[in-house]
Amino acid sequence: MTQLPPALANWFTAKGWTLHPHQYEMLARAGDPATLLIAPTGGGKTLAGFLPTLAELTTSPAKGLHTLYISPLKALAADIRRNLRTPIEGAGLAVRVEDRTGDTSQTQRRRQRADPPQILLTTPESLALLLSYEDAPRLFAGLQRVILDELHALAESKRGDQMTLLLARLQTLSPGLRRVGLSATVEDPPALARFLAADTGILLADPGPAPDIAMLETDAPPPWAGGGGRYAIPAILEQVKRHRTTLIFHNTRAQAELFFHDLWLANDESLPIGIHHGSLSREQRERVEAAMAAGELRAIVCTGSLDLGIDWGDVDLVIQVGAPKNVKRLVQRIGRANHRYNAPSKALLLPANRFEVVECKAALDAVRDGTLDGEPRGPGPRDVLCQHVLMTACSGPFDADALFAEVITAGPYAALTQAEFEATLDFVATGGYALRAYDRWQRLKQTNGRWALRDPRAAAVIRQNLGTIIDVETLKVRLRNRVGGTPLGEVEEAFAATLTPGDTFLIGGQVVRYEGLREMTVEVSHQPGRDPKVAVFNGTKFATSTLLTQRILDIFQQDRWPDLPAHTASWLALQREVSRLPDAHSLLCESFAHDGREHLVVYGFAGRNAQQTLGLLLTKAMEDAGLAPLGFVATDYATLIWGLDAVQDAAPLFDLTALQDGLETWLAGNAVMKRTFRASAIIAGLIERSHQGRRKSGRQATFSSDILYDTLRKYDPDHLLLQITREEAMRGLIDFSRIKEMLARVTGRIETRRLPRITPLAAPLFLEPGRIPVQGMGRERLADDAARRLMEAAGLA
């Protein structure tokens, strides 16, 4: 049992603070090898994590690194540094705390390696970099404790998988290392505990009172489609005036920017309002954070960059704009409001369109019933392991057996077989190709039983590529006929690829018309006063839980909707009148022409993964039937397919047996697989990340990862990276058994409604992000038409 040192105890007493029971309990468990603390936001989690460190460093001061704190966000590291300063300086403790992130200067980083602070605050990527240096054993030899903050968020991604491998490495360098995980409420604490370490003790803090959540109802009706919630700005300003500090969360950065712009225009009383998201410069972010901490702001418009546990003090209202997609995320988000531990958090949901009104209603019911949701994560992906082996090689020669033994202590890799590990090592060392023609294919070589980089100079490139976050390739958007000038913004390259001239989308606060691509720039023209046709692909796409999906279907089945706002009830009634509302026993398909293209909507309500798989299957069937599909987009509820020819009866498209021929080729060749391959190839170290500016100067020297994908499929179909790609894609798709199940349920009840125009329920789908192009005969016909039109226009035909 670690005691609270008198200096700290006295200081707490002087401030009139008493520790929460779980904070005492963390001191009591200070000697345990691994502890997972699950506490609501505002419960003093972070202090609970650091108390044993402060106690140990006060009782027996020692130089060198004692505690490593790892958070998924740079901003969090800086915030914690500020917050720790208060008790450390207040109690007069001689403890040095520093942070180290991508924002830290080179000089500072070098100094930290030579003379480390006792507490270092960092991110998984910066830790990977530290561990890749030859001096890592010296730096971490005396490490006593590691604190992983917001573990629930880390555990959802490859960053978390990488983190567990780094922990295994740290444990080897410092066998006595104790681990602490801090997490918001999760649905399966033992699973998260296994993720942290094999022998983790779980400490559940008092969850506090139930949150106070409601839907923000407005006089102005929300639009049929689209996001952003700008229709509700007067109502939101009213709420901001009534509260001390309001956080306004958006699902994407673009939406946050647009909303902030309009909010500012409507802000007649000049209330101090700020904006915070990951694309802003460090200076801008820090300015807002400081103003917020000083209580100078009445509202902050923000995205997920403020999502994770930053301690803002006086927030008393959280507004979530747009559907929260999953309930767990919603509960974690609203934990932000009212940081007083024993007061209920207050939050308002603002649906951005009428479909989201239904979603919000379903989400609120779920929160009231206390049902959290979430998908279990599969075993640790091997592209991350490839990178880990490379990183290990950077720090010095290693023994393969020892590394394998170390790796399987990491929770997600516990079930990794020796053969799988050897295949991974072989890929890193030689490329792992079936063709073994050359001794030149050697990145690692074995000397005296130990593996080392063949060329030590390769370490610099490997270090530059560490990390599992894959930046998407973006293109600048400019107005045509405007030479120079600032671009309107950036869109993802994959999004630009789905555009055809004439499409309109929203960027930088205005609706623009896509004209064409020129070099690496998207050219657009003004299109004032028109609703955008497609959404900018941006931000994370969260899957709605199956639980919410079922609740929504239940709402649809009601005769009337007295619980919903009148505008949404009449919107649903209109859908029932012009088409019908989907139910669980049949499969509704709507077919209509819109904006010069034919569309088919399949309301499967089967979850995003299944709907995405369905999109791939149906476009294959349409291709076979000569219906020239051009692309599709999937949501949790429906798949929208667009193409050149109309589908009169969708039922024959669902004949799975007829689909078998060439299905594998179709699936392997689709854009989802190619994107997945690119991400895995970067993480595994097969291709380098494209650094800012390099792509342009690289010009014809660099070639698309699609070429590597196609080449491997042709000549080496069992290659490790293709195995990884298939495994990864399966996380985003689902196996056919689920689709077959759904079809068996609705067989004979597939109904196609051919309609004169877009329906109310289909409208939101047109602004969904994540559109997937289909490369088939439709694309060829489009290319023929486009080329012919261009030739005619130029008088060359």
Next chain:
Amino acid sequence: MIPRACGWAADASGGSISKAASPWGVALAAKPGQFDRMSYAIRLAAEDLVARASGALFWPAQELLCVSDLHLGKAERMARRAGALLPPYDSRDTLARLEAEIAVLRPRTVICLGDSFDDGASLAGLEEDARLWLARLMAGRAWVWITGNHDPGPLEIAGTHRAEVQIAGLRFRHIAEAGGAAKAGGAGEISGHYHPKVRLAGKAWRCFLADADRMILPAFGTYTGGLWADDPAFDGLFGPAALAISCGGTVARAMPKPRASTRSR
């Protein structure tokens, strides 16, 4: 596919191709254009040429096949230089596609327009079966290696090695000479080097760039990227009526060459 036995099929509608008594049994009519999905005919400095969907250029009158920027041995070069360990199948894939074109078109002469090898050591680093494969393709026909910036030195391989070569009205070199073709009074120039590509129907395609005087070929090598056809690097090389002929699929189709200097449609 174009069956050799019957020569170029006559095109009733446009009459772009007609059978005639050339040594190869083929001649092109005056009017260029599309005559099958895989071939687009174009007239350059009074010579009739065919841009193929494969990215190769065929000259029926000379029974000459021209490909550019094979970059054989690219993966090997990167591995050798401690770079990425890319899949070592690029050379065989490039050769397989070249072989397919040779089998269909049966050229008497093949010109490789430079950057045939990714660097000076790539030839030596070529796997044995790829070398034999290449030798088989070269057997029984004239083979010209044009020097490129990637493979400037003398190469230890059979065939003729030239910095550039003139055949009838056409001059073959690796890099286009600015103003050269036009100033030389319409002398046709065929070159490579730039790997042009173009965007059509939301997709990137390798492409030929051509006007009446000059043509730039797409890269034929598997591991090659591209330079957008509207890149300023092409400014001053082409006249206003230049075409981009997209290939890299199963169809060769023409469109106006996008230009960097025009800022409106």
